[in-house]
Amino acid sequence: MSFLLLKLKRLSENSFFTARGRKVKKMKSRLLNTLLFIVFLAVFLYPQEALIPKRTLDVKLVLDKSCAGKDKLPLFKKIIADVSRDFEEQFALAFSVKTSEIWKNTYKKKSLASLIQLFYNNVAKGDADIVIGFVSPRDLQGKKSYGVSFYEEGYILLRCIDKISFLEKVLKHEIAHLFGAAHVSDSNSLMHHFIRGDRLDGKNKAIIKLQRERKFKVSGFPLSAEICEKVVPFYEKIAHANEALKGSLIPFLQKKALKSGLLSDHFPTGRSEEIRTAYKGLDNVYTYLAMIYIHLGKYNLAVTYYLLKDFKTAGKHLGEAEGCGIKVDEKFKQALKKALEEDK
Numbered sequence: 001m002s003f004l005l006l007k008l009k010r011l012s013e014n015s016f017f018t019a020r021g022r023k024v025k026k027m028k029s030r031l032l033n034t035l036l037f038i039v040f041l042a043v044f045l046y047p048q049e050a051l052i053p054k055r056t057l058d059v060k061l062v063l064d065k066s067c068a069g070k071d072k073l074p075l076f077k078k079i080i081a082d083v084s085r086d087f088e089e090q091f092a093l094a095f096s097v098k099t100s101e102i103w104k105n106t107y108k109k110k111s112l113a114s115l116i117q118l119f120y121n122n123v124a125k126g127d128a129d130i131v132i133g134f135v136s137p138r139d140l141q142g143k144k145s146y147g148v149s150f151y152e153e154g155y156i157l158l159r160c161i162d163k164i165s166f167l168e169k170v171l172k173h174e175i176a177h178l179f180g181a182a183h184v185s186d187s188n189s190l191m192h193h194f195i196r197g198d199r200l201d202g203k204n205k206a207i208i209k210l211q212r213e214r215k216f217k218v219s220g221f222p223l224s225a226e227i228c229e230k231v232v233p234f235y236e237k238i239a240h241a242n243e244a245l246k247g248s249l250i251p252f253l254q255k256k257a258l259k260s261g262l263l264s265d266h267f268p269t270g271r272s273e274e275i276r277t278a279y280k281g282l283d284n285v286y287t288y289l290a291m292i293y294i295h296l297g298k299y300n301l302a303v304t305y306y307l308l309k310d311f312k313t314a315g316k317h318l319g320e321a322e323g324c325g326i327k328v329d330e331k332f333k334q335a336l337k338k339a340l341e342e343d344k
């Protein structure tokens with residue numbers, strides 16, 4: 001009997017220890033699971049931008065005489081700081097005013113589009129990455145355009161309007177152009193042709209993320225060939241979506257452009273007049289595409305005209321390119337030949 005009791009006791013003790021062991025094990029695995037969950041949350045849900053080291057770009061702020069007024073400099077510095085905060089949140093990109101200058105703009109009644117070339121010729125960049133200029137509306141011709149930019153050089157020129165919230169929006173739009181953002185037909189986007197929306201659309205966000213390390217100071221194209229290849233599909237998607245507007249906005253804009261000069265508020269370069277003329281009337285997603293294609297050595301000006309559906313001029317440039325010994329993509333040559341035949 002006592003033997004039996006002893007065995008029972010041992011059994012119960014054993015089972016007690018086993019149960020306690022299981023409990024400890026369970027608690028350990030729960031703790032481990034919780035820890036793993038926290039690590040998961042930290043890695044995957046924490047904003048990815050925060051993991052990217054911040055890039056701060058030096059800005060040269062330029063005001064024309066009437067814009068500068070009575071000590072308006074702090075106001076414009078604040079505008080840039082506000083816009084910078086927004087870009088920092090989204091892309092870990094910050095803009096810091098390092099130098100400022102008053103520009104004696106002697107050119108009267110110029111459109112913003114023609115003034116930016118003169119601004120670029122007259123205001124040196126110095127050590128800055130980006131030059132942001134504000135000019136008084138009273139010296140400008142026309143009322144339609146609010147901002148322009150030179151992509152390759154990193155120059156922005158804005159119409160100095162009183163409505164600060166809209167001025168900030170235009171500045172965001174133009175800075176986005178410097179990082180490759182293109183116009184979209186989506187009216188909720190900040191990159192809408194007429195800056196209708198407040199936020200950047202997904203495709204342009206992806207483009208800016210890809211171009212956030214673009215060069216500003218070194219001469220030559222701002223992007224590496226690797227980034228060019230990566231960014232092209234996003235432009236193609238935007239171009240495709242914008243094409244859906246055929247019959248409405250794009251022909252309207254092109255007509256307007258033919259009447260009044262350049263359509264886009266973003267220009268590929270201030271250096272080459274020829275290239276700028278070629279981009280006249282082109283939806284600016286194509287200007288980025290053509291620029292990249294040309295940089296990659298895949299195409300030349302003929303492609304720009306082909307994209308514009310001006311096949312005759314495209315053919316002329318293709319002939320010139322071949323005459324100069326420039327290697328022409330065979331597929332493109334065939335596509336253009338076909339388009340010219342169909343156009344007849």
Ligand SMILES: [Zn+2]
Pocket residue numbers: 173177183265266
């Ligand atoms: Zn624009």
